[in-house]
Amino acid sequence: MKPTFLYGTAWKEDQTQRCVEAALAAGFRGIDTANQRKHYFEAAVGDALSKVFSQGTLKRKDIFLQTKFTSIGGQDQRLPYDPKASHTEQVKQSFAKSLEHLHTDYIDSYILHGPSTARGFSQGDWEVWHAMETLFQEGKAKSIGVSNVSLEQLRALFEGAKVKPSYVQNRCYARRAWDKDIRAFCTLNGIVYQGFSLLTANAAIFENPKFIEIVKRVGCTPAQAVFRFAIQIGMLPLTGTTDPNHMNEDLKSFKFELTSTDIQAIEALDRTWCLSEL
Numbered sequence: 001m002k003p004t005f006l007y008g009t010a011w012k013e014d015q016t017q018r019c020v021e022a023a024l025a026a027g028f029r030g031i032d033t034a035n036q037r038k039h040y041f042e043a044a045v046g047d048a049l050s051k052v053f054s055q056g057t058l059k060r061k062d063i064f065l066q067t068k069f070t071s072i073g074g075q076d077q078r079l080p081y082d083p084k085a086s087h088t089e090q091v092k093q094s095f096a097k098s099l100e101h102l103h104t105d106y107i108d109s110y111i112l113h114g115p116s117t118a119r120g121f122s123q124g125d126w127e128v129w130h131a132m133e134t135l136f137q138e139g140k141a142k143s144i145g146v147s148n149v150s151l152e153q154l155r156a157l158f159e160g161a162k163v164k165p166s167y168v169q170n171r172c173y174a175r176r177a178w179d180k181d182i183r184a185f186c187t188l189n190g191i192v193y194q195g196f197s198l199l200t201a202n203a204a205i206f207e208n209p210k211f212i213e214i215v216k217r218v219g220c221t222p223a224q225a226v227f228r229f230a231i232q233i234g235m236l237p238l239t240g241t242t243d244p245n246h247m248n249e250d251l252k253s254f255k256f257e258l259t260s261t262d263i264q265a266i267e268a269l270d271r272t273w274c275l276s277e278l
Contacts (some may be wrong), residue, residue, distance in 0.1 A: 001108075003030025003064040004231070005251065008196055008240040009045050010034070016041040019242050020048035024058065026247035032169075032194075032238055034068035034113060035098045037078035042067060046102040066109035066167075067098045068147065069128060071116045087124050091131035095140070109167055110141035114148030121156050133163040143167065145191075151181050158189060169194035169238075174202045174269050178233070187234060196238040198226050205269045214262050220253075227253040229266045 007023040009016055009032060020031060031049070034040045049065075052058050069091050072083055081093035099105060110132055115125050135141040145167030146157060158164055168186055172179050172195035179195065186193040199222075205211050206222045215225050223239075227250055230237040239250045258266075 001029065001062065001064050003236065004254070005227075006030040006032045006064075006066070006194060006236060006238040007247075008032045008238040009041070010039045010240060012044075012240075012242065013041055014044075015242055016044035017048040017051075020045050021052060022244045023247055024048070024052050024063075026244060027251050028247065029062060030064040030066070030236075032066045032196075033102075034070055034111075035080045035094045035101070036068065036070035036075060036113065037080070038070075038074070038076040042098060043101040046104075050103050060104060064108045065102060065104065066111060067102065067107055068111040068113040069094050069132065070113040071124070071128065073116055074113055087127035088131040091128055091135070095135055099140075106139065107141045109143045109145060110135060111144070111167065111169060112146045114146070115153050119150075119152065121153060121160070126160070129157065129161060133161070136163050145169065149182075151185060154182060154185060158185075158191075164189070165191055167192050167194055167236075169196060171195075171197045171201055172230075172235070174205050174266075178230075178235075178267065180267075183233070183235065192236050193234070194236045194238060195230055196240075198230055198237055199223055199239075202226065205266075208269055210265050211269060214258070214265065218256060218258065218262070220256060221249055223250060224253045224256075225258070225266070228256065228258055229263060232258060232263055233267070 005028060007028040009020060012019050031045060033042050033045045035042050080097045081090040112128060116122050132144045136144050143166035144163060145165045147169040149168060154168060168182060168191055170179050170182060183193045215222050227237050231253060241247055
């Protein structure tokens with residue numbers, strides 16, 4: 001299945017299982033996690049899924065499940081692989097652990113959590129990607145993608161990869177034109193752009209008079225306006241709220257539309273407001 005809204009599980013710790021269960025109850029069918037104990041509790045996501053599946057209301061095929069391979073630089077001491085192993089073997093070990101944590105035999109989307117260098121793709125990054133391509137070719141990962149990536153890195157990856165990325169997941173800032181250049185590259189090449197931190201990275205726009213006017217006129221919450229904007233410009237948004245009421249509110253972003261004028265105004269906030277807040 002292809003999701004329209006992702007529930008992100010980062011930074012939930014002991015609340016992870018409760019939050020995932022609540023998100024599924026609210027209607028989310030896309031779950032994002034990572035085999036990175038530093039910021040995620042992947043096994044608790046699996047426990048939540050197992051509990052919900054055992055109740056018979058949902059099946060594995062109803063859920064889009066996305067997890068990530070995180071290189072050593074993004075991990076703490078709780079590594080999901082042997083640090084002395086090759087990059088290829090680390091991917092195999094991490095992926096196997098993810099399947100174990102999530103009680104599944106396949107992953108819908110397997111993401112490289114980010115290149116190991118600020119510029120370009122290192123030899124190690126390429127080895128990781130080729131190992132991910134193998135998982136795709138074996139049918140264990142239904143799609144592969146990359147997160148926390150620059151346009152330069154994405155271009156290099158797209159040009160050099162045998163299996164092209166299906167997804168790009170980035171922190172999305174209004175002050176950076178909502179990642180406009182990367183989104184354009186994704187649209188041109190059939191890649192789905194996933195935006196995260198849409199609220200927390202853009203708190204400044206909530207004080208913008210034009211944004212406030214749109215929210216009041218439409219009769220939605222500020223969060224709903226941001227998510228609806230993201231949906232209408234072709235983004236697959238993530239939310240990480242821990243509040244069940246906010247989960248339900250966020251999903252109501254599909255029940256209204258913004259005008260083209262509203263879209264243009266929100267797109268312009270990076271130039272007219274957020275830069276003045278830096």
